[in-house]
Amino acid sequence: MRLEAENLAGERGGETVFAGLDFTLSSGEALVITGPNGSGKSTLLRIIAGLLPAESGRIALSHEGSPLPVRAACHYLGHQNAMKPALSVRENLAFWQKFHGAPLLDIDAALDVVNLPGIDHLPFGYLSTGQKRRVSIAKLLVSHRPLWIVDEPTAGLDRASEERFAQMMRDHLRDGGMIIAATHIPLGLEAMKTLDMSAYSPEAA
Numbered sequence: 001m002r003l004e005a006e007n008l009a010g011e012r013g014g015e016t017v018f019a020g021l022d023f024t025l026s027s028g029e030a031l032v033i034t035g036p037n038g039s040g041k042s043t044l045l046r047i048i049a050g051l052l053p054a055e056s057g058r059i060a061l062s063h064e065g066s067p068l069p070v071r072a073a074c075h076y077l078g079h080q081n082a083m084k085p086a087l088s089v090r091e092n093l094a095f096w097q098k099f100h101g102a103p104l105l106d107i108d109a110a111l112d113v114v115n116l117p118g119i120d121h122l123p124f125g126y127l128s129t130g131q132k133r134r135v136s137i138a139k140l141l142v143s144h145r146p147l148w149i150v151d152e153p154t155a156g157l158d159r160a161s162e163e164r165f166a167q168m169m170r171d172h173l174r175d176g177g178m179i180i181a182a183t184h185i186p187l188g189l190e191a192m193k194t195l196d197m198s199a200y201s202p203e204a205a
């Protein structure tokens with residue numbers, strides 16, 4: 001599987017945020033996106049995930065030479081957790097598993113990986129900030145999607161949870177997955193590509 005972005009530009013509110021951006025990513029590789037606040041990291045991730053149109057340029061995902069829609073091949077974990085507060089943890093994860101298809105771990109097993117056993121019956125809204133993030137991370141495990149697009153995935157996590165998530169990412173890459181992560185915090189990945197958004201600001205062009 002291979003993802004290619006070519007001469008990509010992104011805009012928000014009619015203003016170009018970044019331009020002239022290229023990268024390639026293959027199975028087993030991670031791309032870590034850094035850059036100051038407002039440099040367009042979240043905008044870029046949303047464009048790659050198909051949630052925002054690119055201002056210009058091209059993104060293409062292919063598997064053995066055949067094109068694939070990125071939207072159907074990715075998990076997108078944004079700043080917001082995308083869970084309904086009044087539904088239980090189990091109901092939320094069951095919704096996402098059905099929505100994404102390709103079941104991978106069952107809900108109990110996924111909650112064990114993020115070290116939250118026994119909370120499946122609680123309304124999502126009752127959880128602490130870090131617990132909410134860990135349930136959202138468990139979403140990545142209940143359905144198989146080869147590309148994980150994650151925005152500040154470890155915000156609000158304690159050290160042990162950060163390390164568990166790092167291990168999850170290493171396992172996903174070892175199994176041939178791909179990861180694109182925007183972060184200010186080192187993610188504990190050794191071999192990775194990096195992209196600094198400062199180099200693609202319209203002023204830098």
Ligand SMILES: Nc1ncnc2c1ncn2[C@@H]1O[C@H](COP(=O)(O)OP(=O)(O)OP(=O)(O)O)[C@@H](O)[C@H]1O
Pocket residue numbers: 012013017035036037038039040041042043044
């Ligand atoms: N809905 C919107 N309408 C107009 N401008 C927006 C909108 N969303 C974001 N922006 C602007 O787009 C620019 C890029 O924002 P973005 O959230 O992509 O940056 P970021 O690099 O992810 O920042 P941070 O590190 O703070 O998360 C910022 O100047 C921001 O104010």
